[in-house]
Amino acid sequence: xxxxxxxxxxxxxxxxxxxxxxxxxxxxxxxxxxxxxxxxxxxxxxxxxxxxxxxxxxxxxxxxxxxxxxxxxxxxxxxxxxxxxxxxxxxxxxxxx
Amino acid sequence: xxxxxxxxxxxxxxxxxxxxxxxxxxxxxxxxxxxxxxxxxxxxxxxxxxxxxxxxxxxxxxxxxxxxxxxxxxxxxxxxxxxxxxxxxxxxxxxxxxxxxxxxxxxxxxxxxxxxxxxxxxxxxxxxxxxxxxxxxxxxxxxxxxxxxxxxxxxxxxxxxxxxxxxxxxxxxxxxxxxxxxxxxxxxxxxxxxxxxxxxxxxxxxxxxxxxxxxxxxxxxxxxxxxxxxxxxxxxxxxxxxxxxxxxxxxxxxxxxxxxxxxxxxxxxxxxxxxxxxxxxxxxxxxxxxxxxxxxxxxxxxx
Amino acid sequence: xxxxxxxxxxxxxxxxxxxxxxxxxxxxxxxxxxxxxxxxxxxxxxxxxxxxxxxxxxxxxxxxxxxxxxxxxxxxxxxxxxxxxxxxxxxxxxxxxxxxxxxxxxxxxxxxxxxxxxxxxxxxxxxxxxxxxxxxxxxxxxxxxxxxxxxxxxxxxxxxxxxxxxxxxxxxxxxxxxxxxxxxxxxxxxxxxxxxxxxxxxxxxxxxxxxxxxxxxxxxxxxxxxxxxxxxxxxxxxxxxxxxxxxxxxxxxxxxxxxxxxxxxxxxxxxxxxxxxxxxxxxxxxxxxxxxxxxxxxxxxxxxxxxxxxxxxxxxxxxxxxxxxxxxxxxxxxxxxxxxxxxxxxxxxxxxxxxxxxxxxxxxxxxxxx
Numbered sequence: 151x152x153x154x155x156x157x158x159x160x161x162x163x164x165x166x167x168x169x170x171x172x173x174x175x176x177x178x179x180x181x182x183x184x185x186x187x188x189x190x191x192x193x194x195x196x197x198x199x200x201x202x203x204x205x206x207x208x209x210x211x212x213x214x215x216x217x218x219x220x221x222x223x224x225x226x227x228x229x230x231x232x233x234x235x236x237x238x239x240x241x242x243x244x245x246x247x
Numbered sequence: 248x249x250x251x252x253x254x255x256x257x258x259x260x261x262x263x264x265x266x267x268x269x270x271x272x273x274x275x276x277x278x279x280x281x282x283x284x285x286x287x288x289x290x291x292x293x294x295x296x297x298x299x300x301x302x303x304x305x306x307x308x309x310x311x312x313x314x315x316x317x318x319x320x321x322x323x324x325x326x327x328x329x330x331x332x333x334x335x336x337x338x339x340x341x342x343x344x345x346x347x348x349x350x351x352x353x354x355x356x357x358x359x360x361x362x363x364x365x366x367x368x369x370x371x372x373x374x375x376x377x378x379x380x381x382x383x384x385x386x387x388x389x390x391x392x393x394x395x396x397x398x399x400x401x402x403x404x405x406x407x408x409x410x411x412x413x414x415x416x417x418x419x420x421x422x423x424x425x426x427x428x429x430x431x432x433x434x435x436x437x438x439x440x441x442x443x444x445x446x447x448x449x450x451x452x453x454x455x456x457x458x459x460x461x462x463x464x465x466x467x468x469x470x471x472x473x474x475x476x477x478x479x480x481x482x483x484x485x486x487x488x489x490x491x492x493x494x495x496x497x498x499x500x501x502x503x504x505x506x507x508x509x510x511x512x513x514x515x516x517x518x519x520x521x522x523x524x525x526x527x528x529x530x531x532x533x534x535x536x537x538x539x540x541x542x543x544x545x546x547x548x549x550x
Numbered sequence: 551x552x553x554x555x556x557x558x559x560x561x562x563x564x565x566x567x568x569x570x571x572x573x574x575x576x577x578x579x580x581x582x583x584x585x586x587x588x589x590x591x592x593x594x595x596x597x598x599x600x601x602x603x604x605x606x607x608x609x610x611x612x613x614x615x616x617x618x619x620x621x622x623x624x625x626x627x628x629x630x631x632x633x634x635x636x637x638x639x640x641x642x643x644x645x646x647x648x649x650x651x652x653x654x655x656x657x658x659x660x661x662x663x664x665x666x667x668x669x670x671x672x673x674x675x676x677x678x679x680x681x682x683x684x685x686x687x688x689x690x691x692x693x694x695x696x697x698x699x700x701x702x703x704x705x706x707x708x709x710x711x712x713x714x715x716x717x718x719x720x721x722x723x724x725x726x727x728x729x730x731x732x733x734x735x736x737x738x739x740x741x742x743x744x745x746x747x748x749x750x751x752x753x754x755x756x757x758x759x760x761x762x763x764x765x766x767x768x769x770x771x772x773x774x775x776x777x778x779x780x781x782x783x784x785x786x787x788x789x790x791x792x793x794x795x796x797x798x799x800x801x802x803x804x805x806x807x808x809x810x811x812x813x814x815x816x817x818x819x820x821x822x823x824x825x826x827x828x829x830x831x832x833x834x835x836x837x838x839x840x841x842x843x844x845x846x847x848x849x850x851x852x853x854x855x856x857x858x859x860x861x862x863x864x865x866x867x868x869x870x871x872x873x874x875x876x877x878x879x880x881x882x883x884x885x886x887x888x889x890x891x892x893x894x895x896x897x898x899x900x901x902x903x904x905x906x907x908x909x910x911x912x913x914x915x916x917x918x919x920x
Contacts, residue, residue: 169520169523170495171493171495172493172495174494176495176499183512185499185502187499
């Protein structure tokens, strides 16, 4: 179960290619060979985690900042759902604390 | 020198002997067959295509062979062979010429990884090309056949070849594969177009091959850059309408319509996304061919 | 009755020969290579720096085939990671065999190689649990009838192939390297005792270097239907050249072959690899292998006649009048080696019927629906 201390990182660093047009992007994951259509939030997360491991709470606040949202219950739940989707696609790795 | 300059007898002899070597877009095909409908079909539909410069090398060695044994007399069948290997089940002998077309598509899609190959039609005007990806049954071939009979140059009705080296679209003009009602529609639309005999009862229904306009075969070494990606959809009664398609979605749809995107890895992604980047992407609904042509001509005229 | 030489093997043995090839030669060698699943291997032996010196028409074929090989390499690595993940709940190593082993270890046969399935070796007693965890991670036993099921489990010493439901990759799970009915009996426990951990992995292993060579030899000469005989021989040649850099290699190889009851496969491996691919086998090793592994004269002669032909690419340009017969005899032999004689004929008849009436080939008109 994720919590604020859960650590997030890219599953296969150095393997992602991202191309953004307006508010959507296409992500190529060289590790799996798969290509995905994602939104701006997912791109922000993938770009932020490039080269680093970050606790969930920090990730939530960074993303909220970037898009001008308040860090409230709704936003946090939304962001966690995005993180879980990306983890399900093996784009992100999480380590529970 | 084009195939039309040699007699059908010469074609027949070549096909039965060393093989008939001719160029199809960037590829050299060597064809062996003794099936009359294939020899006639090649003479009719590939007449404008150059005899290959060399008979020492072919990209694809293809044989169309009537099945031996009981099948010679009872429900005769044809086998498509790629250099002696049979990748497919035999089909009725009457489908020999379409088998050649489908089989050659398969050879290219499975081997020519120097290109990103998308299941799409490509036409060109004024040096700029439109890629028309579409799943089967969307009317892409009909629209493509109409466009090339109204001043657009045919690059292909099935295979968009994008060079992995430089992103250019490479022509591979081939007979346009029309099915069922489209055959008569295009015959009325373009009374001067040349068609093969209809072949009935195929998996796709009745098919007929429309010869590519002479210009497209003659200019088959002239490449172009993509300027538009248009996803066509025939909708009965619809006005011809272009609707902007978000590029990320267009990119995904192209990847899903590509035969070999999965093989090409990161480089394939880079080439594909560059093509999308440089193109305007649209969904296109239409029902009337004349209206559709007008819309496309409007694109070609735009700056 | 020596078979005629083949252009492909000549170029594989001496890649610099490709500079002497005419356009017509290239046409032939590409076709032979494609049929032998060695086109990308050929491409990898032709350095890109000399592409300017070979005909323009040829280069796209080499580049295109390398694409395919690179992609397959990626797939194998990814799948091995997934199998390692699946095995986390078992207390068992993931022992990768053949092509998969070359990939994870970065061994020379990997260059330009094309792969089909992934083969792994497990202890016989863990088969059920392995099947269970693989199933729970998405690999399903491919649809087989009761006969095939029995065939695989009883005679083929492996589970029926398991195919991933989404990714489509097939994993073959073995518990030994030769069936119990075979005339040689290498002890799988001895193989498992000598496995080596692959660098960069937590739980992925390969057989020891020596055992890898012996397994390659055994698979080629006593297991498969020789569909990709030349490719497997090319693997063997690459392994021998690589491992023989260790001065103790040849002695250890002969010794282990004797210990594992695999002297005959080793003899065939050294003989045909040397003959066809000019593998530098020291005289001493060759003589030792002959002493302990060479069959009686008549059988040896017969095997020469058969393998000389069946190890060539399956392409008309490599055939002579005896090739189809040679392939057929070896096909029968490969099944005979796996099961008692009284079951062989019904088994072969059944296989022939299935092949004749099952739609294993695609429908050419449905290309665009794939």
